[in-house]
Amino acid sequence: MKIDQRFTDKFVKISLNFQAYFTVGILLIIVFIIFLKGIKHFNLEFLLTFPEDMGRHGGIFPSIVGTILLVLLSLLIATPLGVGTAIFLTEYTRETKFTKIIRFGVESLAGIPSIIYGLFGFIFFVIKLKMGWSLLAGALTLTIMILPTIIRTSEEAIKAVPKNFRMVSYSLGATKWETTTKVVIPSAAPGILTGIMLSVGRAMGETAAVIFTMGSSLRLPTSLFDSGRTMAVHFYILAREGISMEKAYATALVLVLSILCINILAYYYMHKVMTRYS
Amino acid sequence: MDSNFLIEGLPLFYKVGFSNIIFGFKWAPTKGSFGIFPMIVSSFLVTIGALLIGGPLGLGCATYLAEYAGKKRKIFLKPALELLAGIPSVVYGFLGVVYVVPFVREIFGGSGFSLLSTSIVLGIMILPTVISITYDSLMSVPRAYREGSLAMGATKWQTTWRVVIPSAKSGILASYILGMGRAVGETMAVIMVAGNALKIPGSILDPLRTLTSNIALELAYASGDHRLGLFSTGVVLLIIIMILNYIANFVIRKRMIK
Numbered sequence: 001m002k003i004d005q006r007f008t009d010k011f012v013k014i015s016l017n018f019q020a021y022f023t024v025g026i027l028l029i030i031v032f033i034i035f036l037k038g039i040k041h042f043n044l045e046f047l048l049t050f051p052e053d054m055g056r057h058g059g060i061f062p063s064i065v066g067t068i069l070l071v072l073l074s075l076l077i078a079t080p081l082g083v084g085t086a087i088f089l090t091e092y093t094r095e096t097k098f099t100k101i102i103r104f105g106v107e108s109l110a111g112i113p114s115i116i117y118g119l120f121g122f123i124f125f126v127i128k129l130k131m132g133w134s135l136l137a138g139a140l141t142l143t144i145m146i147l148p149t150i151i152r153t154s155e156e157a158i159k160a161v162p163k164n165f166r167m168v169s170y171s172l173g174a175t176k177w178e179t180t181t182k183v184v185i186p187s188a189a190p191g192i193l194t195g196i197m198l199s200v201g202r203a204m205g206e207t208a209a210v211i212f213t214m215g216s217s218l219r220l221p222t223s224l225f226d227s228g229r230t231m232a233v234h235f236y237i238l239a240r241e242g243i244s245m246e247k248a249y250a251t252a253l254v255l256v257l258s259i260l261c262i263n264i265l266a267y268y269y270m271h272k273v274m275t276r277y278s
Numbered sequence: 279m280d281s282n283f284l285i286e287g288l289p290l291f292y293k294v295g296f297s298n299i300i301f302g303f304k305w306a307p308t309k310g311s312f313g314i315f316p317m318i319v320s321s322f323l324v325t326i327g328a329l330l331i332g333g334p335l336g337l338g339c340a341t342y343l344a345e346y347a348g349k350k351r352k353i354f355l356k357p358a359l360e361l362l363a364g365i366p367s368v369v370y371g372f373l374g375v376v377y378v379v380p381f382v383r384e385i386f387g388g389s390g391f392s393l394l395s396t397s398i399v400l401g402i403m404i405l406p407t408v409i410s411i412t413y414d415s416l417m418s419v420p421r422a423y424r425e426g427s428l429a430m431g432a433t434k435w436q437t438t439w440r441v442v443i444p445s446a447k448s449g450i451l452a453s454y455i456l457g458m459g460r461a462v463g464e465t466m467a468v469i470m471v472a473g474n475a476l477k478i479p480g481s482i483l484d485p486l487r488t489l490t491s492n493i494a495l496e497l498a499y500a501s502g503d504h505r506l507g508l509f510s511t512g513v514v515l516l517i518i519i520m521i522l523n524y525i526a527n528f529v530i531r532k533r534m535i536k
Contacts, residue, residue, distance in 0.1 A: 005433045005435075005436065006433065008433070008435055009433045009434055009435045012435040012438075013346060013434075013435075015338070016338050016339075016341055016342035016346055017342060017346070019335055019338035019339050019342060020338070020339045020342040020343065020347070020355055020359075022335075023335060023339050023359060023362070023405055023409075024355055024358045024359060026362070026402055026405075027358055027359070027361060027362045027365075028358075030365060030369070030370075030373060033373065033377075034369065107523070107527065108520065108523065111456070111459050111463075111519060111522075111523040111526075112463070112516070112519060113459075113460075113462070113463020113464065113465065113490060113515070113519060114463070114465065115463065115465040115490045115493055115494055115512075115515075116463070116512055116515065116516055116519075118493075118494075118497075119493055119497065119508070119509065119512045122497060123509070201364050202364075204366075205364070205365070205366025205367070205368070205369075206366070207366065207367065207368045207465075207466045208367075208465040208466055208490075208494055211494075211498075212494075212497055212498065232366050232368055235368055235369070235372070236368045236371075236466060239368070239371075239372045239375070239470070240469075240470060248372065252369055252372065255366065255369070256365060256366070256369060259364050259365070259366065260361060260364060260365075263360075263361055263364040264357070264361070267357045267360065267361075
């Protein structure tokens with residue numbers, strides 16, 4: 001029997017529709033589960049108190065501080081480096097062997113799994129440079145990890161700035177540097193910011209690279225050479241060692257919601273940027 | 279960074295012998311056995327499992343988004359699918375332990391910590407990668423192809439299946455390879471759901487240990503040759519990832535030239 005093509009067409013449409021909503025459903029279910037189970041144990045006290053008894057009781061204050069410090073520190077190193085590289089690649093050089101090598105390096109770094117970064121950070125920063133498990137070692141490792149994202153997105157954003165902008169700036173007698181800092185970067189800023197925000201989201205949720213470089217001390221990190229525990233690591237330890245499911249869910253709630261907020265903001269920004277130039 | 283890595287990882291290859299590490303079956307690093315063959319096989323198995331689950335689903339989602347979804351739906355669906363990528367891997371692993379592992383245990387038996395559970399969790403985790411790259415390659419198929427096919431009387435699905443998807447073939451392939459790269463490199467989620475047993479799984483319900491979990495499970499307390507053994511594991515993992523990335527880049531570039 002010959003199958004009616006119109007029937008196939010309808011069937012396929014419904015099935016593809018289902019697949020798409022099924023996948024989005026997974027996301028919604030994940031967020032709902034975390035939200036429903038976490039909200040019961042979530043309150044202001046949870047955010048502002050120290051954990052007691054390995055995290056069975058109390059809050060996650062040091063982990064929040066640890067996460068913020070780690071992310072800020074790695075951004076502080078990665079942003080100038082990444083944006084600088086992107087400016088160099090787009091504004092200050094032609095395609096040469098050297099830029100090809102940089103591009104190849106960035107491309108290769110982008111695909112490397114986080115455990116490899118963790119292993120590298122552990123060998124190089126923690127042991128070779130004798131930093132020990134510390135905020136600094138963790139931040140440097142994360143810096144290498146998020147650099148490719150920042151370089152790529154900044155490059156895209158800078159490339160998207162229309163040529164006319166530069167021409168006009170030159171014709172007014174501005175130097176290359178003035179043009180770059182006062183015309184190109186401000187126009188590309190939203191795109192660059194998107195890349196930075198996406199990196200923040202990635203850095204906050206990272207576990208494998210952080211646990212071996214920053215360690216998992218529950219104390220509040222007060223110097224660059226203190227070990228600390230990020231929310232992701234805290235969540236992992238709570239869940240894997242079965243310390244406290246309630247606290248694990250509540251930690252996951254804080255972690256997932258903050259990452260989602262940052263990413264939604266980033267996508268919103270990206271959307272705005274894309275509509276601006278097209 | 280890679281050179282530093284090789285320097286640390288290579289001595290053991292000389293000392294123990296390359297083939298004893300790559301093809302050795304026994305991992306007992308404190309007793310001088312550094313065989314990681316079962317882990318290499320396990321890594322490949324979970325990757326293929328993840329692809330079997332995430333591949334078709336990802337292709338379906340991307341096809342729906344690119345060919346069928348209206349503008350309004352797209353504005354909601356596309357960012358939602360991309361946000362899946364933002365959820366940290368520990369959260370996937372945790373929910374895998376709480377929901378997927380018991381599900382597999384109830385339905386199929388065994389402990390639940392298995393190749394199947396790991397594949398399901400990883401299959402979901404690679405979806406954003408597969409969807410976004412497949413979507414881009416479907417969108418880059420020229421409109422004229424679709425119009426030509428529709429003009430000849432083909433239905434929407436015939437056009438999609440016979441014209442659009444074949445034209446985007448290399449992009450879809452690249453998305454699968456990059457998805458594989460993501461699955462091979464995934465660590466925390468795998469540790470939590472895979473069961474971490476040191477042997478080649480005999481069925482999809484057996485526990486297993488991948489290259490990544492081997493490193494993460496033992497790095498914190500390893501020392502001496504044991505630590506070197508973990509570096510060697512890392513070197514093997516790095517080589518696998520590099521090959522996958524190279525192939526993906528090659529496929530993408532070939533398409534761009536075309």
